Amino acid sequence: MISIQKKILMLTSVILVIMSGIWIALTFYNHKTQNQYNEILQRYLSMNEATRASQLVITDLNNYLLNPTPDRLDQLNHSKESMQSAKMKVFKLRNSENHFIVTNYINLIDSLIETTDRILMFHSVHDTEASTREFVEATRISNYISEMTLSLLDKELKTYDSFYRGIIERSGEVIKLGIWQLLLIMFLLLLATYWFSLSITRPVQKLTQAANELSKGRFDLQVKVETNDEISFLAKTFDRMRININNLILEIKNKAQLEHELQQSKILLQESQFRSLQSQxxxxxxxxxxxxxxxxxxxxxxxxxxxxxxxxxxxxxxxxKMLDRSVTLHEEVMVLQQYMDIQMARFRDRLKLHMEIDESCLHVRIPALTLQPIIENAVIHAIEPKEDGGTIWFRVMDGEERITIEIEDDGMGMSEDKIQQILRENFIPTEGHSTGIGSSNVVKRLRLFFGQDDVIDIVSRKGYGTKVIFKIPKKGVGQFDKAPNSG
Missing domain, CATH: 1.20.5 (Single alpha-helices involved in coiled-coils or other helix-helix interfaces)
Structure with a gap:
C-alpha cells in the first residue's frame, strides 16, 4: 500500500532532483565561464605588471643615480625582484600563437635587468659617462617593453574576441534554456499536483456520498474506493461498519420480535398457571x-x-400473590415472622430465631416472596437434619447506598459448586418448599427487579453454616409493578 505521505514524498523528491540537476548544471557552467574570465584577466594583469615593474626600475634607478643612498639602493633591488617575478608570470603566458612575441618580450626584460646591473657597476667606479649612456639605453628598453605590452594586449584582445562573443551567445542560450526548463517544471508540477489532488478528493467524495446515504438509513449500498492508500483502508473499514450496523439492526429487529413473542408466551403461561391454581x-x-x-x-x-x-x-x-408484584420489606418481614411462628410451633426448642431489624429500612420495596424461600431453605437443610435443631439469625442493616439483609444459619453449609449453581440461576430445588420457589428463582427475580447482578451473595463452608446476603440498592428502580396487594 502506497500511503498519502509516500506520494507526497515521491512528488517532492522528483521536484528536488530536477531542481538540483538544473542548479548543478548552471553552477558548473557559471564556474567554468568564471575560470575562463579569470584566466584572460590574469594574462592582462601579468603583462601590465611587467610594464609597471620596468617603469618602476627606471624611476628607482634615476633616484639612486641622483642621490646614491643605501635605502634607494634597497628600493632599486626590490624593483628588480618585482621585474623578475613579472617576467616569470609572462613566461607562463607563452603559447603556440604568441611564442615569438612573448620570447622577445622576456628578452627585453632580461636586457633591462642586465643594463641596470651595468649602470650600477659604472656608477660604483665613478664612470659617469658610461653610466649615463647605459641609463639612456635602459630607458629605451623600458619604452620598448611598454610598446610591446600594448602589442601583446592588442593581440590577446583579437585572439579572445571570438571567445567573448561565444560566451555571450552561450549565456543567452542558457537563459532561454532556463526559461523553458522553468516552464516545463511548472507544467509537470501542475499535472502532478492535479493528479495527486484527484487521488485524494475523489475517494473522499465517494466516502462523503456513502455517509450521506447511511445517514438516510440506506445500509444496503456498498462503499467501494479503488485506491492504494489510507483512504482505501478507511473505505473498507467504513464498509465493514455499514455491514455490522446493518447486521445489528436486523439482529435487534429479530430480538425484538422474539422478545415480543416470548412476552406473549409468558403472559399466557402465567394466566394458565393462575387459572390452574384457581381450579385446584x-x-x-x-x-x-x-x-x-x-x-x-x-x-x-x-x-x-x-x-x-x-x-x-x-x-x-x-x-x-402474583410473583410479579413488589412489596415493602415490612410486608416481607411480617410474612417471615408468621412462617417462623408456624415452624417454631413445630420444632419447639429445637429452633431458635434471632432478629435484628433497623426499622428505618422497612419502607424499601422488593419482589414478593424473596425472604421466605431463603429462610425456608435454612429450616429444611439446617434445622430438620440436626437432632438438637439449630439457630437462625435474621438481620436488616442500613448503609450509605444499600440496605443489607442477612439470613444466617449454623447448619452443615453447602459446597462451592452448589453456591455457584444458585448464583448462576440453574440450581433445581428439592421437594418440600411450601411456595414452590427455589433459591435460583429468588436470585433471578432480584436481579431482574433491580437491574443489577451483585444484589445477592452467599457465604458458606461445609460444617460451618451458611449466610445469604441481600444488597438492596436504596435508589434502585424495580421492574415489577407497584400495584397494591390483592386479597
Whole structure:
C-alpha cells in the first residue's frame, strides 16, 4: 500500500532532483565561464605588471643615480625582484600563437635587468659617462617593453574576441534554456499536483456520498474506493461498519420480535398457571375456613392453636400473590415472622430465631416472596437434619447506598459448586418448599427487579453454616409493578 505521505514524498523528491540537476548544471557552467574570465584577466594583469615593474626600475634607478643612498639602493633591488617575478608570470603566458612575441618580450626584460646591473657597476667606479649612456639605453628598453605590452594586449584582445562573443551567445542560450526548463517544471508540477489532488478528493467524495446515504438509513449500498492508500483502508473499514450496523439492526429487529413473542408466551403461561391454581383450590373458601377454625379454637381456650391458624391463613394468602408484584420489606418481614411462628410451633426448642431489624429500612420495596424461600431453605437443610435443631439469625442493616439483609444459619453449609449453581440461576430445588420457589428463582427475580447482578451473595463452608446476603440498592428502580396487594 502506497500511503498519502509516500506520494507526497515521491512528488517532492522528483521536484528536488530536477531542481538540483538544473542548479548543478548552471553552477558548473557559471564556474567554468568564471575560470575562463579569470584566466584572460590574469594574462592582462601579468603583462601590465611587467610594464609597471620596468617603469618602476627606471624611476628607482634615476633616484639612486641622483642621490646614491643605501635605502634607494634597497628600493632599486626590490624593483628588480618585482621585474623578475613579472617576467616569470609572462613566461607562463607563452603559447603556440604568441611564442615569438612573448620570447622577445622576456628578452627585453632580461636586457633591462642586465643594463641596470651595468649602470650600477659604472656608477660604483665613478664612470659617469658610461653610466649615463647605459641609463639612456635602459630607458629605451623600458619604452620598448611598454610598446610591446600594448602589442601583446592588442593581440590577446583579437585572439579572445571570438571567445567573448561565444560566451555571450552561450549565456543567452542558457537563459532561454532556463526559461523553458522553468516552464516545463511548472507544467509537470501542475499535472502532478492535479493528479495527486484527484487521488485524494475523489475517494473522499465517494466516502462523503456513502455517509450521506447511511445517514438516510440506506445500509444496503456498498462503499467501494479503488485506491492504494489510507483512504482505501478507511473505505473498507467504513464498509465493514455499514455491514455490522446493518447486521445489528436486523439482529435487534429479530430480538425484538422474539422478545415480543416470548412476552406473549409468558403472559399466557402465567394466566394458565393462575387459572390452574384457581381450579385446584378456592382461596376465599380456604381463608374463611381457617378463620372459622381460628375463632372456634379461641372460644374453646386454645389461644396458641388460634394464633397458629391465623399465621397459616396469612401465609397462605401472601403465597397466593402474583410473583410479579413488589412489596415493602415490612410486608416481607411480617410474612417471615408468621412462617417462623408456624415452624417454631413445630420444632419447639429445637429452633431458635434471632432478629435484628433497623426499622428505618422497612419502607424499601422488593419482589414478593424473596425472604421466605431463603429462610425456608435454612429450616429444611439446617434445622430438620440436626437432632438438637439449630439457630437462625435474621438481620436488616442500613448503609450509605444499600440496605443489607442477612439470613444466617449454623447448619452443615453447602459446597462451592452448589453456591455457584444458585448464583448462576440453574440450581433445581428439592421437594418440600411450601411456595414452590427455589433459591435460583429468588436470585433471578432480584436481579431482574433491580437491574443489577451483585444484589445477592452467599457465604458458606461445609460444617460451618451458611449466610445469604441481600444488597438492596436504596435508589434502585424495580421492574415489577407497584400495584397494591390483592386479597
Amino acid at each position: 383450590i378456592n382461596p376465599h373458601f380456604l381463608f374463611n375456613t381457617l378463620n372459622t377454625l381460628s375463632k372456634k379454637a379461641y372460644l374453646e381456650g386454645s389461644e396458641e392453636t388460634s394464633d397458629l391458624l391465623v399465621s397459616v391463613a396469612g401465609l397462605l394468602r401472601y403465597n397466593l
